[in-house]
Every structure is written in C-alpha cells, then in structure tokens.
Amino acid sequence: MGKKMYEILWHGRGGQGAKTAATMVAHAAMDEGQYSQGFPEYGPERMGAPMKGYTRISKEPVTVHCGITRPDAVIVLDDSLLDAVDVTLGTDRDTLFVFNTKLTPAQMRDRLKLEGGKVYTVDATAIAIDEIGRPIPNVPVIGALLKATELLSLDSCKRDIKKKFEAKFGSRIVEGNIKALERAYEEVSAEG
Numbered sequence: 751m752g753k754k755m756y757e758i759l760w761h762g763r764g765g766q767g768a769k770t771a772a773t774m775v776a777h778a779a780m781d782e783g784q785y786s787q788g789f790p791e792y793g794p795e796r797m798g799a800p801m802k803g804y805t806r807i808s809k810e811p812v813t814v815h816c817g818i819t820r821p822d823a824v825i826v827l828d829d830s831l832l833d834a835v836d837v838t839l840g841t842d843r844d845t846l847f848v849f850n851t852k853l854t855p856a857q858m859r860d861r862l863k864l865e866g867g868k869v870y871t872v873d874a875t876a877i878a879i880d881e882i883g884r885p886i887p888n889v890p891v892i893g894a895l896l897k898a899t900e901l902l903s904l905d906s907c908k909r910d911i912k913k914k915f916e917a918k919f920g921s922r923i924v925e926g927n928i929k930a931l932e933r934a935y936e937e938v939s940a941e942g
Contacts, residue, residue: 767888772803
C-alpha cells in the first residue's frame with residue numbers, strides 16, 4: 751500500500767454479506783496494526799436490495815467518516831447489479847475491480863468499457879456453495895481481494911473469520927469459510 755489510505759467500495763445485495771465483508775477486512779487490518787473503518791450504506795433495507803459497504807485502511811488514524819466517492823478498489827458481489835448500478839462511478843485509470851462472476855476479466859472489461867485499472871474475476875458464489883453450502887459470496891471475494899492487492903495476510907483474515915463466526919455458527923461453517931477464502935485466493939483470475 752503506497753499511499754496513506756486505501757479505500758474499498760463494496761457493491762452487493764442485501765443478504766450477500768457486503769456489510770460483513772467491509773467490516774471483516776477492517777478488523778483484519780486492525781489486527782495487523784493498521785487503522786481502519788468498515789461500515790455499510792443501505793438503501794431500502796430488504797433482502798436482495800442493492801447496498802454498499804465501505805472499508806478504509808491506513809497507516810495513520812482515519813479521520814474521515816463518510817461514504818467513499820473515489821475508490822482505490824471496487825468489489826462487486828453480484829454481477830446482476832451491473833444492470834442497475836454504475837459500479838464505475840468515481841473510478842479512474844488506477845482503480846482495481848474484483849467481480850464475482852463466471853466471466854473472464856477481459857469480458858468484464860469489455861462489458862463495462864473500462865479503460866485502465868486492473869480487473870479480477872472469481873466465481874465466488876460457486877465457491878461459497880461448494881464450501882459452506884450457501885450462495886453467500888462475501889468471504890470468497892475477500893480472498894480474491896487479498897490476492898489482487900496484498901493489503902492484508904490470509905492469516906489475519908482467517909483469525910477474523912474464526913473470531914466472528916465460531917460462536918455464532920460453529921466450527922463447520924468456520925472451516926468452510928476458511929476453505930472458501932483460500933480457494934478464491936488461488937482461483938481468482940487476472941488479466942494477461
């Protein structure tokens with residue numbers, strides 16, 4: 751992370767775990783001694799409705815408390831959102847994109863007519879179904895983000911998964927999520 755603060759904008763639908771992902775990445779950053787914040791922005795609060803999450807990671811205290819308008823990374827948990835939401839708003843030639851999709855990075859670049867930036871894709875929903883038995887793509891997408899950015903270590907995210915999920919869901923769900931994180935880290939596709 752070369753600049754002082756790295757800002758991540760998460761696009762998802764209610765129930766896909768964008769809020770959880772935004773806060774998990776922030777907690778993992780804190781565990782690594784960085785400053786961070788993670789929080790959601792809701793529209794209509796219902797399952798399936800478009801929503802955003804925000805994560806900031808910094809070497810210095812984070813003093814801004816608003817939505818992210820110029821993201822360094824854009825994470826899209828559901829490619830059906832591309833028909834309803836402009837996920838490129840506020841991005842530039844340096845923005846990194848991670849899409850949960852069956853499409854290749856080149857196909858996503860063409861679909862969105864992206865110029866510049868870096869595009870990564872992973873079929874996070876399929877990984878989630880395989881590993882945890884539910885189509886919740888948030889943890890696999892975190893794995894893809896970690897590989898694309900090297901912002902945080904896999905180990906810090908694994909610790910946060912255990913801390914966040916163990917009491918609530920039990921060891922089977924924890925282990926499934928850790929496997930999903932690792933698989934997406936390995937399976938994410940980059941251009942070129």
